[in-house]
Amino acid sequence: MITIYKSSASGALQKIEAFEKKCWVNMVAPSKEEIREIAERCTIPIEFLEDPLDLEESARIEYDEETNCTLIVNDLPIADDSNPQLNSYITIPIGIILGEDFIVTVCSQKTNTIENVIKKQVHTSLKNRFALEVLLAISTQYIMKLKNLNKQRLKIERNLQDSLTNKQLYNIMEIEKSLVYFLTSLKANGDVITKLFRSHSIKLYEEDEDLLEDVKIENNQGIETTELYTRILDSITGSYSSLISNELNNTMKTLTLFTVFLTLPTLIFSFFGMNVALPISGQEPGSWITTLALSAILMIVIAVSLWKRRIF
Template sequence: FITIPLGIIIGNKKIFTVCNVENEFLEKFSHQNLNLHFHSRFALNILLTIANHYNRNLRLLNKTRLRIERDLKNNVTNKQLYNLMEVEKSLVYFLAALKGNETIVKKLFRLPAIKRFEEDEDLLEDLVIENNQALETTRLYTDILESITTSYASLLSNEMNNTMKTLTLFTVFLTLPTLVFSFFGMNVPLPINEHSYVSWVIVIAISLIIVS
């Protein structure tokens, strides 16, 4: 998900919404019978719809995160890590946008130019609750995702260390026999008789003893 800015201009008997892309919920508003004399109520309905969209999409993001987490338990792949990064990036967009919306909700309707009626108070209260819920949920999911990312980073680091230890042991095991065979290959007489296969068996035995 990404977030985009939306402008609401309230004028005398007119309301303008400004956005650089088409919005599904604005299209729904355009097909409704709206009383534009209640400007603040119309703006509150738009902001409440936006807050509801955030909460709905947060649930979708959380389902995606849970699915990716289940897949990661079975097998860690780059694709799954990239998908987890996309979820984290979406939450960053949400967090920044919801903080801005929170500021707007607190300040905008304190202005004397914005008239509110008694019926608008419940709508404003619902808006504050929905926006705060979306903001707190985004923060919670962000913290969870950071914890998961840190845990898998530690897990991958431990797996890499174990792999390096294994490769180091194999390197040692392969190096020691090489040293033994190189020693006897530098014009050094073989044990017993250099023309006898028993001498080669002894050299191999010495290599195995050193490795063990």
């Protein structure tokens, strides 16, 4: 799908039908025919349009001298549709292409990042500043998604205090997976932002440099927050693993004690139930009480011994 925008005099983005100079072409999951059309109309290398559609594409900057086009690939966060019960996230690449007369963004899915840029007052004639606005919107999306993940973590942590279930552990694993995606992508985006400061193909004015500094600050904040939440989750996982092991040990200890105390009477009764001559005759009226007394004495001796060893 292709949508074309151009800024009005006030900076508000307006959708237009035909191609014009200084416009913004937004491509979402484009077909091969659409890719070829944009590559020809905007004089853009076709690989600049195809590479961001590869979900494994890494964040980078690439400049083509022949067409004087610059490709900026960044990773942005989106919801993971494979787990609708939990707000987990993955990251996908988005391409920002700065041509002679056009700005082109290309992504494999529709995202909130582009929607947020559309709501802003941006000038498509200022190509470099427009690209920085997109990068800032991407960094802001990470911060928002991290806040959502932290809210889910707090909710799960409260539920863990009452009971521990496999579902809760699975939810923690999903949050950890999202944080791994975020940290990897944020660090890659940070490398791209650093290269923008010394890139010769992108000319930055003073206001642009201030905006780029804001992008860097937001991205660094995202990295620090992600690392913090990762450490907190590691601590929670380690603590609850210790609690689970401790509860299992206590359960095994209780079962072992029950087994020992149930074995002692069985041992006494089996001994006096043998079909051989024994000190106590079965004809004596106190023989049953005697066997019970011997069992009780033996259980008390074992109990006192275990208590002194602090096994109880």
